[in-house]
Amino acid sequence: xxxxxxxxxxxxxxxxxxxxxxxxxxxxxxxxxxxxxxxxxxxxxxxxxxxxxxxxxxxxxxxxxxxxxxxxxxxxxxxxxxxxxxxxxxxxxxxxxxxxxxxxxxxxxxxxxxxxxxxxxxxxxxxxxxxxxxxxxxxxxxxxxxxxxxxxxxxxxxxxxxxxxxxxxxxxxxxxxxxxxxxxxxxxxxxxxxxxxxxxxxxxxxxxxxxxxxxxxxxxxxxxxxxxxxx
Amino acid sequence: xxxxxxxxxxxxxxxxxxxxxxxxxxxxxxxxxxxxxxxxxxxxxxxxxxxxxxxxxxxxxxxxxxxxxxxxxxxxxxxxxxxxxxxxxxxxxxxxxxxxxxxxxxxxxxxxxxxxxxxxxxxxxxxxxxxxxxxxxxxxxxxxxxxxxxxxxxxxxxxxxxxxxxxxxxxxxxxxxxxxxxxxxxxxxxxxxxxxxxxxxxxxxxxxxxxx
Numbered sequence: 163x164x165x166x167x168x169x170x171x172x173x174x175x176x177x178x179x180x181x182x183x184x185x186x187x188x189x190x191x192x193x194x195x196x197x198x199x200x201x202x203x204x205x206x207x208x209x210x211x212x213x214x215x216x217x218x219x220x221x222x223x224x225x226x227x228x229x230x231x232x233x234x235x236x237x238x239x240x241x242x243x244x245x246x247x248x249x250x251x252x253x254x255x256x257x258x259x260x261x262x263x264x265x266x267x268x269x270x271x272x273x274x275x276x277x278x279x280x281x282x283x284x285x286x287x288x289x290x291x292x293x294x295x296x297x298x299x300x301x302x303x304x305x306x307x308x309x310x311x312x313x314x315x316x317x318x319x320x321x322x323x324x325x326x327x328x329x330x331x332x333x334x335x336x337x338x339x340x341x342x343x344x345x346x347x348x349x350x351x352x353x354x355x356x357x358x359x360x361x362x363x364x365x366x367x368x369x370x371x372x373x374x375x376x377x378x379x380x381x382x383x384x385x386x387x388x389x390x391x392x393x
Numbered sequence: 394x395x396x397x398x399x400x401x402x403x404x405x406x407x408x409x410x411x412x413x414x415x416x417x418x419x420x421x422x423x424x425x426x427x428x429x430x431x432x433x434x435x436x437x438x439x440x441x442x443x444x445x446x447x448x449x450x451x452x453x454x455x456x457x458x459x460x461x462x463x464x465x466x467x468x469x470x471x472x473x474x475x476x477x478x479x480x481x482x483x484x485x486x487x488x489x490x491x492x493x494x495x496x497x498x499x500x501x502x503x504x505x506x507x508x509x510x511x512x513x514x515x516x517x518x519x520x521x522x523x524x525x526x527x528x529x530x531x532x533x534x535x536x537x538x539x540x541x542x543x544x545x546x547x548x549x550x551x552x553x554x555x556x557x558x559x560x561x562x563x564x565x566x567x568x569x570x571x572x573x574x575x576x577x578x579x580x581x582x583x584x585x586x587x588x589x590x591x592x593x594x595x596x597x598x599x600x601x602x603x604x605x
Contacts, residue, residue, distance in 0.1 A: 189463075189467075215481075262522070265443060266528035267527075267528070269480075270485065270489075286489060286527050289562035305562075332478075334478055
């Protein structure tokens with residue numbers, strides 16, 4: 163019987179290569195797959211391009227990956243946080259490259275990759291610094307900017323429940339980038355708090371169908387600093 | 394004649410007064426977030442949050458926060474009965490394709506042609522961060538700005554042309570300030586109302602750009 167359940171975080175990330183592009187879900191702490199990021203730090207891959215909404219808080223999760231010197235480039239919409247001092251320091255020292263992307267362009271570029279779309283025109287960013295050098299086109303009297311898809315080698319996604327076919331549901335606003343990132347990567351690793359039997363997830367409410375997920379790994383429902391959810 | 398500027402809460406109440414029942418609204422982080430506290434409980438307004446919430450409710454009681462349920466500013470919130478969750482691409486589809494009636498945003502500057510600057514000071518030492526500002530600025534049916542009219546140094550934030558990097562071209566339709574309310578028209582800023590005790594002439598003379 164097919165099973166996408168990984169025995170451990172270590173096993174689920176064993177083949178991440180140096181130079182990989184890794185899509186990392188989460189908005190602030192909600193949906194941030196800290197356990198998988200810790201696994202990636204232990205795994206040791208370096209020279210990574212990380213695609214995420216933010217660029218880490220304090221010294222855990224993404225910030226810890228940055229601090230370990232594993233990240234060459236960050237593609238994100240909002241790196242600046244009250245406690246993003248690890249990223250801030252690396253950026254000011256020229257040790258990490260930043261591609262700043264409006265959040266909707268980020269989501270749509272990832273979605274485009276997952277949907278086989280080679281690029282799209284959007285009004286967002288037109289006339290601003292963030293569209294500099296990009297192709298523009300007038301469509302029905304309005305100006306649009308051409309944006310390209312963002313593909314991942316890996317996506318690290320925090321979901322709530324999953325089954326051995328890789329079907330996923332999420333919890334509240336922890337969903338955010340998870341579903342589109344799962345679509346856009348060659349290998350999607352999803353952490354879940356509960357692994358359930360096939361058929362237990364109501365087909366009407368499955369958010370990410372299993373075709374987009376290669377590995378599911380169970381994690382404890384810890385109450386971390388980043389995601390202090392109730393038990 | 395003397396006048397008092399609106400406080401931040403009074404300004405939030407002034408904006409809230411103009412949001413019609415049934416409107417789908419995104420309140421930007423910072424000052425605009427305060428508007429939520431002043432929406433009349435008898436007026437149903439749908440608040441959207443970029444991280445995937447529609448029907449966002451007020452902050453939870455202390456002790457019942459859930460950090461899987463936060464707003465764009467990463468503060469714990471609640472979801473009203475009838476509210477929904479969705480992923481980021483759907484959320485930004487709402488924000489980018491005119492599904493939202495009103496976006497209320499803060500600003501560094503607004504230009505007479507409606508250009509908005511609110512994402513970056515342009516100072517190379519500052520970490521740039523844009524979030525959903527550019528999406529909201531051009532994607533809502535109406536973009537309202539809510540800000541203090543003057544900087545701490547006394548510079549007027551209504552300008553002929555933005556000196557800060559812009560967020561969107563010609564996207565602002567209305568500006569609520571602590572001194573008065575302005576529309577952005579084809580012919581530049583138009584004064585809609587000045588705060589009590591401040592004459593039209595005095596207010597116009599305080600601003601370095603032509604006001605109709």
